[in-house]
Amino acid sequence: SDATASEAARARNLQLTKPPAALGRLEDLAIWYAGWRGAARPRLEKPQVIVFAGNHGITAQGVSAFPAEVTVQMVANFKAGGAAINQLAAAFGAQMSVVELDLERPTEDFTKGPAMSQADCVAALKAGWEAVDPQADLLVVGEMGIGNTTSAAAVACALFGGTAATWVGRGTGVDDAGLLIKERVVSEGAALHASRAPLEILAALGGRELAGMAGAIARARVARIPVILDGFICTAAAATLEKAVAGALDHAVAGHVSAEQAHVRVLEHLGKEPLLSLGMRLGEGSGAALAMGILKGAIACHSGMSTFAEAGVSEGA
Amino acid sequence: SDATASEAARARNLQLTKPPAALGRLEDLAIWYAGWRGAARPRLEKPQVIVFAGNHGITAQGVSAFPAEVTVQMVANFKAGGAAINQLAAAFGAQMSVVELDLERPTEDFTKGPAMSQADCVAALKAGWEAVDPQADLLVVGEMGIGNTTSAAAVACALFGGTAATWVGRGTGVDDAGLLIKERVVSEGAALHASRAPLEILAALGGRELAGMAGAIARARVARIPVILDGFICTAAAATLEKAVAGALDHAVAGHVSAEQAHVRVLEHLGKEPLLSLGMRLGEGSGAALAMGILKGAIACHSGMSTFAEAGVSEGA
Numbered sequence: 001s002d003a004t005a006s007e008a009a010r011a012r013n014l015q016l017t018k019p020p021a022a023l024g025r026l027e028d029l030a031i032w033y034a035g036w037r038g039a040a041r042p043r044l045e046k047p048q049v050i051v052f053a054g055n056h057g058i059t060a061q062g063v064s065a066f067p068a069e070v071t072v073q074m075v076a077n078f079k080a081g082g083a084a085i086n087q088l089a090a091a092f093g094a095q096m097s098v099v100e101l102d103l104e105r106p107t108e109d110f111t112k113g114p115a116m117s118q119a120d121c122v123a124a125l126k127a128g129w130e131a132v133d134p135q136a137d138l139l140v141v142g143e144m145g146i147g148n149t150t151s152a153a154a155v156a157c158a159l160f161g162g163t164a165a166t167w168v169g170r171g172t173g174v175d176d177a178g179l180l181i182k183e184r185v186v187s188e189g190a191a192l193h194a195s196r197a198p199l200e201i202l203a204a205l206g207g208r209e210l211a212g213m214a215g216a217i218a219r220a221r222v223a224r225i226p227v228i229l230d231g232f233i234c235t236a237a238a239a240t241l242e243k244a245v246a247g248a249l250d251h252a253v254a255g256h257v258s259a260e261q262a263h264v265r266v267l268e269h270l271g272k273e274p275l276l277s278l279g280m281r282l283g284e285g286s287g288a289a290l291a292m293g294i295l296k297g298a299i300a301c302h303s304g305m306s307t308f309a310e311a312g313v314s315e316g317a
Numbered sequence: 318s319d320a321t322a323s324e325a326a327r328a329r330n331l332q333l334t335k336p337p338a339a340l341g342r343l344e345d346l347a348i349w350y351a352g353w354r355g356a357a358r359p360r361l362e363k364p365q366v367i368v369f370a371g372n373h374g375i376t377a378q379g380v381s382a383f384p385a386e387v388t389v390q391m392v393a394n395f396k397a398g399g400a401a402i403n404q405l406a407a408a409f410g411a412q413m414s415v416v417e418l419d420l421e422r423p424t425e426d427f428t429k430g431p432a433m434s435q436a437d438c439v440a441a442l443k444a445g446w447e448a449v450d451p452q453a454d455l456l457v458v459g460e461m462g463i464g465n466t467t468s469a470a471a472v473a474c475a476l477f478g479g480t481a482a483t484w485v486g487r488g489t490g491v492d493d494a495g496l497l498i499k500e501r502v503v504s505e506g507a508a509l510h511a512s513r514a515p516l517e518i519l520a521a522l523g524g525r526e527l528a529g530m531a532g533a534i535a536r537a538r539v540a541r542i543p544v545i546l547d548g549f550i551c552t553a554a555a556a557t558l559e560k561a562v563a564g565a566l567d568h569a570v571a572g573h574v575s576a577e578q579a580h581v582r583v584l585e586h587l588g589k590e591p592l593l594s595l596g597m598r599l600g601e602g603s604g605a606a607l608a609m610g611i612l613k614g615a616i617a618c619h620s621g622m623s624t625f626a627e628a629g630v631s632e633g634a
Contacts, residue, residue, distance in 0.1 A: 017394055018401055019382070019489040023603070024576060024596025065336065065633040073630040077334055082623025084335055091617040092610075172336040173633055259341060278592070278611070279341025286340070293409070293610025294595070300408040301603075306399025313390040316382040316490055 001035035001250065002224075008040030015307040019316060025275070029253065029295055030302030036226045036251050037137065041303040044296055047094040048136035048225075049285055050216055051078055051085055052128065054208035055106035056147035057115065058189075063150040063182045065173040072103050074144045084282055085142055088289035092296060094140065099131050101208035110154060111188040114204040121203035121211050128215025132223065139220045139227045140255070140292065141234060142285020143209040146172075149260060150182050152236035154205040156262060157190040159198060159236075159243050160269050164190060169232075169260040198243035210237035217241060221251045228295065230288035231258035231281065235266045242270055255291030256280060318352035318567065319541075325357030332624040336633060342592070346570065346612055347619030353543045353568050354454065358620045361613055364411040365453035365542075366602055367533055368395055368402055369445065371525035372423035373464035374432065375506075380467040380499045382490040389420050391461045401599055402459055405606035409613060411457065416448050418525035427471060428505040431521040438520035438528050445532025449540065456537045456544045457572070457609065458551060459602020460526040463489075466577060467499050469553035471522040473579060474507040476515060476553075476560050477586050481507060486549075486577040488598075515560035527554035534558060538568045545612065547605035548575035548598065552583045559587055572608030573597060 009031045014020065021027060034042050053075050059068045077083045078098045089096040101124050107115035116124070132139060145151075149171035157167045164187035168179065193204035202211055214237045220227050229235050229252050241248040249270060256276035257264050267274060275291045308315050326348045331337065338344060351359050370392050376385045394400045395415045406413040418441050424432035433441070449456060462468075466488035474484045481504035485496065510521035519528055531554045537544050546552050546569050558565040566587060573593035574581050584591060592608045625632050 016401075017391070017399060018599050022489070022597065022599040023401060024598065026595060026597065026607075067631055070631050073628070074334070077623060077628040077630055080623070080628065082334060082628045084333075084340060084618045084622055087617035087621040088614050090621075091614050172339070275595070276593070276611075278343060280339065280343065281341065282335050282339040290343075290611065290614045293614065294593075294607065297405050297408050297607045297610065300404040301401045304404040304407075305401055306394060306397070311390070311394040311397065311399045313394055314384055314387050 002038040005038045005040055006031055006035035009034035012040055013302060016305040017308055017311050017313050023301055026298035026301060029298040033226050033295065033299055036224050038224065042299060043303060044137055044299045046136050047092065047138040047292055048133050049085065049089045049094045049096040049140045049142065049289055050131050051098045051142045051144060051284055052101060052209035052212035053098065053103060053144040054101045055103050056145055056151055056207050057106045057109040058150050058185055059147035060109065061181055061185055062178055063174065063185060064146050064171060066146050068146045071144055071146050075100055083284060084286050085284035085289060088286055092289065092292040094292065097131065099127055099212055101127060101212055107207050110205050111185050111192065115206060116203045118203060124208040124211035125215035128212035129219040132216050132219040134223050136225050138292065139216065139225050140285045140288040141213040141216045142230050143213060143233050143283055145207050145209045148207050148209065148233050150185060151205060151207045151210060152233040153262060154186045154189040155201055155236045155240065156266055157186055158194040158201045158205055159239055167262045169262055198240045202240040206237060213237040214241055217252065227252040228255040228288040228291050230255055230285045231283055232260040232263035232266065233283055235263060239266055239270060256287035258287060319355040322355045322357055323348055323352035326351035329357055330619060333622045334625055334628050334630050340618055343615035343618060346615040350543050350612065350616055353541050355541065359616060360620060361454055361616045363453050364409065364455035364609055365450050366402065366406040366411045366413040366457045366459065366606055367448050368415045368459045368461060368601055369418060369526035369529035370415065370420060370461040371418045372420050373462055373468055373524050374423045374426040375467050375502055376464035377426065378498055378502055379495055380491065380502060381463050381488060383463050385463045388461055388463050392417055400601060401603050402601035402606060405603055409606065409609040411609065414448065416444055416529055418444060418529055424524050427522050428502050428509065432523060433520045435520055441525040441528035442532035445529035446536040449533050449536040451540050453542050455609065456533065456542050457602045457605040458530040458533050459547050460530060460550050460600055462524050462526045465524050465526065465550050467502060468522060468524045468527060469550040470579060471503045471506040472518055472553045472557065473583055474503055475511040475518045475522055476556055484579045486579055515557045519557040523554060530554045531558055534569065544569040545572040545605040545608050547572055547602045548600055549577040549580035549583065550600055552580060556583055556587060573604035575604060
């Protein structure tokens with residue numbers, strides 16, 4: 001982040017025609033965004049949404065309410081413009097792309113060995129890195145991958161410890177029997193791989209779409225593109241970066257807290273307070289895309305408002 | 318609300334390409350909006366923001382951190398496009414207007430008698446009623462009026478009971494001495510006027526901008542225009558309608574909960590759960606205007622997404 005731009009934005013904020021701090025978190029958001037963009041009065045004009053899709057070997061164990069072929073069906077839906085994320089990206093003026101990551105080749109069952117080889121994980125990270133438009137001024141990453149709340153739960157369990165039960169949830173709506181399977185496989189997977197380094201945990205327990213999101217988030221940091229994190233799966237993938245290098249997510253805010261129960265715990269570990277809490281649990285980047293509206297409003301106020309001097313308004317006592 | 322449209326919207330929601338309830342509160346919002354607009358697949362294309370301004374005799378007692386002339390200065394700022402609400406209205410594509418209500422003639426000091434005569438209050442209600450564009454498909458009302466958190470606190474205290482201390486807050490940032498004055502005048506005003514009927518309480522303790530907002534919200538209901546409520550002052554004004562006629566705010570949702578401590582209590586009395594909680598306390602309609610983005614996203618998803626059948630996506634178990 002650019003300290004000069006942050007300071008200039010902070011100074012500007014104090015002069016705007018409103019009581020001090022009256023815009024609450026919008027003020028912090030605008031100053032944070034200004035710092036990453038290196039401009040005291042930034043604009044948000046070119047947001048980008050990328051949805052990564054991957055398939056998971058762990059689905060063979062019966063961890064999801066939906067069959068694995070839904071991943072490829074939903075990719076077709078994204079391409080045709082029919083999914084929730086398409087509507088939200090369009091509503092907030094974002095360009096959107098879909099990155100399919102070897103859908104015909106699911107990851108391996110992580111209870112038996114690593115989900116991905118190092119080469120496979122690097123390829124997915126690279127695909128994420130390359131999918132980022134360097135001209136974008138905001139990035140939202142989302143995912144589609146039947147079985148990936150199980151993968152994310154295993155990643156979080158390995159990164160942060162605790163019992164598997166505290167990291168698993170209903171995902172797309174699995175029944176009680178499926179929930180018990182999720183708990184068992186997460187427990188087994190975490191036991192097998194938790195001793196690894198954070199990015200190796202991403203390879204061993206994550207999926208290609210998790211690695212794709214992590215690669216895109218890392219690239220955004222280098223390109224000074226602020227990021228809005230989505231739900232549990234996105235945040236778990238991002239957490240591998242933060243565990244690898246403290247501060248790696250300073251360019252990211254939490255767009256929302258999802259209804260998937262473990263999400264709030266990952267956010268607490270990362271020290272990120274969500275902008276929205278609307279009971280969403282869809283993935284695709286949908287919660288983060290909705291939060292683009294909050295950031296858009298924050299930046300519009302910060303960069304567009306008149307100062308007390310400009311408007312001839314008396315300041316408070 | 319139109320039961321046929323609500324039911325059709327509910328049925329459509331179940332067919333959209335997402336797990337059931339995965340969009341959380343966005344689904345309820347879209348169905349609620351569909352009911353009020355009388356369309357199973359509604360659009361949101363013509364939102365309207367109206368800011369009402371009024372002056373308050375009670376300011377002579379020293380209840381605000383800002384001098385009373387700031388009301389007219391801020392009206393000039395609204396007209397010049399320099400305030401927060403201008404930026405937010407523009408960011409979400411809303412038309413915006415400002416209604417000045419006898420700024421050169423403040424209300425009377427409500428500790429000594431009614432703030433407004435019946436005729437003055439009716440004139441302000443009528444101005445609000447007439448300011449609504451019958452072609453609008455969403456309404457946000459906001460306010461500007463130095464001293465009006467004191468007026469709103471007195472209205473809330475008279476409507477809902479409890480001690481004055483529980484209804485007063487810092488407003489635009491009054492100091493400890495000012496806060497004690499606020500508490501005293503609210504206590505005196507509520508004691509003097511609490512026995513009146515709800516709309517008489519609006520006249521006796523409210524201000525012209527509170528009555529303007531109430532008139533606009535009432536007109537919106539007749540015109541089937543959904544409303545997003547803003548912060549403490551807007552919600553206190555709206556509460557007089559609900560206390561007068563139960564269900565009078567069924568066409569309204571709470572856009573946010575503000576940092577003014579009593580707001581959450583008014584919302585609880587009304588049974589309204591806020592969409593946003595971002596520590597805002599500016600008024601002007603700013604919190605509600607920001608929440609327009611949430612509603613826009615909800616309606617975009619509901620009306621734009623493909624169904625499972627249209628997209629060829631397998632449904633869950």
